[in-house]
Amino acid sequence: MAKENKIDEDLHLLAARRLRAAGMRYSKSRKAIVEVLANAGRPLTLDEVLLFKSDSNLAQSSVYRNSTELVEAGVIKCLASGKDHNRFELDDSIIGHHHHFVCSDCGDIEDFHVSEPLEKEILALEAELINKGLSVQGHTLDIQGRCKQCS
Ligand SMILES: [Zn+2]
Ligand SMILES: [Zn+2]
Structure with missing residues (x-):
C-alpha cells in the first residue's frame, strides 16, 4: 500500500x-x-x-x-x-514503453508488453537504420483484432 x-x-x-x-x-x-x-x-x-x-x-x-x-x-x-x-x-516516459492491442470494431485499446528478447531485436533493427543514416525516434507495435466484447 x-x-x-x-x-x-x-x-x-x-x-x-x-x-x-x-x-x-x-x-x-x-x-x-x-x-x-x-x-x-x-x-x-x-x-x-x-x-x-x-x-x-x-x-x-x-x-x-x-x-x-x-x-x-x-x-x-x-x-x-x-x-x-x-x-x-x-x-x-511515465508509464514505460509498451504496445497496444486495438479492437477494430469498438476501437478499444489494451496495453501489453513484449518479451525482452523481442524488444531487443527491435532495438537492433533501429540501430541498423541509424547506421544507414536515418534518424530513429522509436517504434510502435500495434496488434489489430477484436476485443473480447466484440468477438
Ligand atoms: Zn471491441
Ligand atoms: Zn498504452
Missing part, C-alpha cells in the same frame, strides 16, 4: 514539473484527469475519463480543454484508434 502511494506521489510530482516547464499550473482538474488515467491502467476515451472521475466538479468542457494541455506538456498521450473517439493514456 505504502509503495502505491509513493508511486502516486512521484507521478503527481512529475506531472507538476512537466506542466511547470510548459508554463502551466497543475490544477485540480488536470490532477483529476491524471489520477483517472493512472488508476485505469489502460487507455481511456474522454467520455470514460468523465465516467470514472471522482471530482464531481469536473465538467466535460474542462476535461476536453485540459486533456489537450496535458498532451502539450507531455504528461499524457493521445492514441488514435482509427475508430470513433481517441484514447488517452499517461505518456510512455
Whole structure:
C-alpha cells in the first residue's frame, strides 16, 4: 500500500514539473484527469475519463480543454484508434514503453508488453537504420483484432 502511494506521489510530482516547464499550473482538474488515467491502467476515451472521475466538479468542457494541455506538456498521450473517439493514456516516459492491442470494431485499446528478447531485436533493427543514416525516434507495435466484447 505504502509503495502505491509513493508511486502516486512521484507521478503527481512529475506531472507538476512537466506542466511547470510548459508554463502551466497543475490544477485540480488536470490532477483529476491524471489520477483517472493512472488508476485505469489502460487507455481511456474522454467520455470514460468523465465516467470514472471522482471530482464531481469536473465538467466535460474542462476535461476536453485540459486533456489537450496535458498532451502539450507531455504528461499524457493521445492514441488514435482509427475508430470513433481517441484514447488517452499517461505518456510512455511515465508509464514505460509498451504496445497496444486495438479492437477494430469498438476501437478499444489494451496495453501489453513484449518479451525482452523481442524488444531487443527491435532495438537492433533501429540501430541498423541509424547506421544507414536515418534518424530513429522509436517504434510502435500495434496488434489489430477484436476485443473480447466484440468477438
Ligand atoms: Zn471491441
Ligand atoms: Zn498504452
